[in-house]
Amino acid sequence: MPALFIKLVFKEKLSNYGVRFADGKFGAIVILIAFPIIMLSMIPVSHDPQYQALNPMYQDAGKSIPVFILYALIYGLYYIGWEFFFRGFMLFGLREKLGDVFTVLIQVFPSCIAHIGRPEGEMISSILAGLAFGFLAHRSRTL
Numbered sequence: 001m002p003a004l005f006i007k008l009v010f011k012e013k014l015s016n017y018g019v020r021f022a023d024g025k026f027g028a029i030v031i032l033i034a035f036p037i038i039m040l041s042m043i044p045v046s047h048d049p050q051y052q053a054l055n056p057m058y059q060d061a062g063k064s065i066p067v068f069i070l071y072a073l074i075y076g077l078y079y080i081g082w083e084f085f086f087r088g089f090m091l092f093g094l095r096e097k098l099g100d101v102f103t104v105l106i107q108v109f110p111s112c113i114a115h116i117g118r119p120e121g122e123m124i125s126s127i128l129a130g131l132a133f134g135f136l137a138h139r140s141r142t143l
Helices: 002-010 024-046 049-054 065-098 100-113 120-140
Strands: none
Touching (some): 024 120
């Protein structure tokens, strides 16, 4: 919906909202550093009974490889929309009026609120992730 709003109402390019390729070298460095950190941080979280009760959101996702692949693809689309709304629409959309720091902070609040009802650790990590992803989006000028 935000993408349609940008195109039909604002009549702007989606690239103004972070839908573009990033600096390849910077992106590769971030992925090489961040991916292992994120994966290691998920180990203790994955043992939390509250987290296990809510994940995967579709409890039958692990029943077969085709079901898992379909679930992963759908979940990926969900997160593309999530990132576009918070990091694209909100962050890049407000940047000109509010500046880099305030837009990063502003997009963190509703993202955290959307995690209410999730395990406490997930809610807290949503703040840290929102800050990190927001600053990365500003630096790379892409989602």
